[in-house]
Amino acid sequence: MIPYSRQTIDEDDVAAVVKVLKSDWLTQGPTIAEFEKALAEYSGARFAVAAPNGTAALYLAYKAAGLKDGDEIITTPNTFVATSNMALICGTRPVFCDIRPDTYNIDENKIEKLITPKTKAIVPVHFAGHPCEMDKIIEIAKKHNLLVIEDACHAIGAEYKNKKIGGIGDLTIFSFHPVKPITTGEGGAILTNNEAYYQTMLRLRTHGIAKDPQKTETIGKWHYEMLDLAFNHRVTDIQCALGLSQLKKLDKFQKARERVANYYFEKLKNLKGVVLPTKLAEIKHSWHLFPINLKDASKRKEVFDYLQANGIGAQVHYIPAHWQPYYQAMGYPKNLCPNAAAYYNAAISLPIFPSLTTEDQDKVIDLLTRALGKEHQ
Ligand SMILES: *Cc1c(COP(=O)(O)O)cnc(C)c1O
Numbered sequence: 001m002i003p004y005s006r007q008t009i010d011e012d013d014v015a016a017v018v019k020v021l022k023s024d025w026l027t028q029g030p031t032i033a034e035f036e037k038a039l040a041e042y043s044g045a046r047f048a049v050a051a052p053n054g055t056a057a058l059y060l061a062y063k064a065a066g067l068k069d070g071d072e073i074i075t076t077p078n079t080f081v082a083t084s085n086m087a088l089i090c091g092t093r094p095v096f097c098d099i100r101p102d103t104y105n106i107d108e109n110k111i112e113k114l115i116t117p118k119t120k121a122i123v124p125v126h127f128a129g130h131p132c133e134m135d136k137i138i139e140i141a142k143k144h145n146l147l148v149i150e151d152a153c154h155a156i157g158a159e160y161k162n163k164k165i166g167g168i169g170d171l172t173i174f175s176f177h178p179v180k181p182i183t184t185g186e187g188g189a190i191l192t193n194n195e196a197y198y199q200t201m202l203r204l205r206t207h208g209i210a211k212d213p214q215k216t217e218t219i220g221k222w223h224y225e226m227l228d229l230a231f232n233h234r235v236t237d238i239q240c241a242l243g244l245s246q247l248k249k250l251d252k253f254q255k256a257r258e259r260v261a262n263y264y265f266e267k268l269k270n271l272k273g274v275v276l277p278t279k280l281a282e283i284k285h286s287w288h289l290f291p292i293n294l295k296d297a298s299k300r301k302e303v304f305d306y307l308q309a310n311g312i313g314a315q316v317h318y319i320p321a322h323w324q325p326y327y328q329a330m331g332y333p334k335n336l337c338p339n340a341a342a343y344y345n346a347a348i349s350l351p352i353f354p355s356l357t358t359e360d361q362d363k364v365i366d367l368l369t370r371a372l373g374k375e376h377q
Pocket of ligand 1: 054055056082083125151153176186187
């Protein structure tokens with residue numbers, strides 16, 4: 001099976017992990033700070049906090065931003081459920097804004113009318129690796145005194161108007177799951193330029209515990225203080241060693257993903273039955289996904305099943321978050337976001353990852369063309 005995405009692990013990644021395994025620190029050691037520094041430098045943000053996964057990173061960012069009971073965020077339904085789930089965990093209500101029909105990202109022109117006195121943050125998701133319209137989103141946020149928390153789980157390495165994703169909003173989240181642009185096994189991070197958020201997240205990551213150097217001096221070296229109620233959301237040096245090694249190769253991975261995307265564009269541009277993804281001029285795409293949309297949504301299952309039956313691990317991203325039974329039980333109307341529904345109903349993600357060969361892509365293209373049938377070729 002050719003998967004829709006997968007990790008790229010080389011001998012240098014293996015060596016980096018083995019080196020940490022043989023060191024004194026498996027967790028809470030120096031490799032974590034080293035990885036965080038490299039992430040911050042890469043993304044153009046002042047601070048980075050590594051987390052055990054992207055979902056925990058979202059949670060830590062939301063908590064640091066002060067999301068609480070009765071608040072609201074405005075986000076997109078075209079995302080993995082973790083984006084809105086972690087708001088719910090904070091007692092905050094996700095308000096779903098419909099997507100643009102071209103980039104499938106949150107429609108920046110539909111955000112403002114969803115703002116209420118309870119709104120605390122806008123949470124754009126850079127779907128598939130295509131950055132959202134950040135200038136407009138930040139302008140709206142400034143006007144209404146809201147935070148911008150970017151779910152950039154698809155988008156490390158992407159750029160908006162020549163600025164790397166990570167240093168733009170108040171807080172930005174990455175995921176390092178094996179399907180994402182770089183991996184640490186499980187992993188994630190939060191980027192920010194705000195030192196107060198940074199300090200809060202470091203504390204929330206480890207039981208809400210802080211050490212006050214002055215009190216340690218007067219009371220004793222064992223002294224610590226728990227200031228917030230929090231989980232153990234620490235990350236290991238093992239993960240961070242892999243992350244450091246992967247980060248060095250991110251630009252190379254990015255170029256390889258771009259090559260895969262360009263080949264699909266070239267070979268699929270005349271296929272009548274599919275709408276290819278849009279790439280706006282002012283952005284650099286990270287090509288985490290290559291989402292196509294069928295012109296005839298009624299053929300989606302048939303085409304998907306045909307690809308799967310022939311060894312292509314096609315996927316569908318995403319079932320609108322508010323369609324999930326949990327959200328339906330909360331009373332979210334199913335017809336809330338018609339563009340997200342229309343996109344989802346006809347969506348298929350084709351395989352895209354750095355080591356995907358042209359031969360494998362030819363196989364995908366051939367099977368897709370056959371599955372669409374004569375009238376759509
Ligand atoms: C992967 C992903 C997450 C969650 O990240 P994990 O590391 O799997 O917890 C959240 N949001 C989006 C958009 C994602 O793609």
